[in-house]
């Protein structure tokens with residue numbers, strides 16, 4: 001024998017959601033395969049269960065009663081962005097800043113959640129919209145808040161055989177997402193921030209902030225949320241300092257911990273003074289107006 005024999009997992013296609021429940025009891029779910037291919041195929045997994053061709057798959061986005069938006073966890077995220085039903089701005093902006101058009105045509109919300117990267121772009125928008133995941137398995141269905149599913153880098157609390165079917169997003173008045181990467185496309189976040197709030201005049205209520213790539217999981221930022229009562233530069237500067245109490249960044253190949261702390265403060269400060277990119281204002285337009 002020249003070398004070890006490699007056994008490759010078999011790819012089985014779930015033709016319906018019910019078949020997916022049965023197949024996931026013994027195999028590992030796969031959707032766009034954009035993460036699975038990076039991390040390599042686990043030869044201990046006998047079967048991969050393809051979730052992308054189920055005949056009874058739900059539409060990419062549905063509007064439910066109470067303003068809840070139900071988003072498919074197995075549809076490509078480009079289909080979610082194109083859907084006729086609107087999605088919260090934070091999620092739309094995160095999809096727009098995600099990878100490249102080719103990856104967005106394959107990658108799914110379910111894969112982004114189950115991959116459990118602290119830098120996953122789509123997770124902060126789910127945290128600030130109090131998202132609830134719809135999970136399925138051969139044992140039945142259950143609903144779990146997103147914050148109960150994220151356990152650490154690469155770890156979730158999903159049970160064996162469970163797969164993510166949909167994500168319910170609760171209505172928010174204002175929301176947004178911004179990430180800092182080393183280039184504009186195909187960049188993993190050095191830090192990211194999603195926000196949501198309601199406003200009465202200049203006063204903010206129900207402020208939610210979620211930061212990515214600054215702790216073992218995406219985290220809510222209670223100290224910064226309490227400080228962010230309005231969007232004046234002074235108040236926002238206080239929140240930008242308070243957010244340091246909410247995070248535990250590490251040094252890694254993309255950035256030092258101190259850089260991440262300062263960069264996240266910068267993203268918070270931009271809430272008071274949106275960049276041209278955020279407002280969509282081109283420099284040339286401003287020059288024209290000014291002249």
Ligand SMILES: Cc1cc2nc3c(=O)[nH]c(=O)nc-3n(C[C@H](O)[C@H](O)[C@H](O)COP(=O)(O)OP(=O)(O)OC[C@H]3O[C@@H](n4cnc5c(N)ncnc54)[C@H](O)[C@@H]3O)c2cc1C
Nearest residue numbers: 031032033034035036099107108110111112114121163164
């Ligand atoms: C070039 C490139 C650029 C990228 N850029 C970004 C980026 O900008 N931002 C970002 O956040 N990520 C990025 N990624 C990572 C990846 O694209 C995302 O995490 C994507 O959302 C994964 O979705 P998927 O459907 O491809 O998951 P898959 O690769 O199919 O699966 C990933 C993991 O999730 C599990 N899984 C998949 N679907 C389900 C489900 N429905 N239920 C339960 N478990 C499931 C799989 O078993 C596997 O463990 C990039 C990847 C590549 C290759």
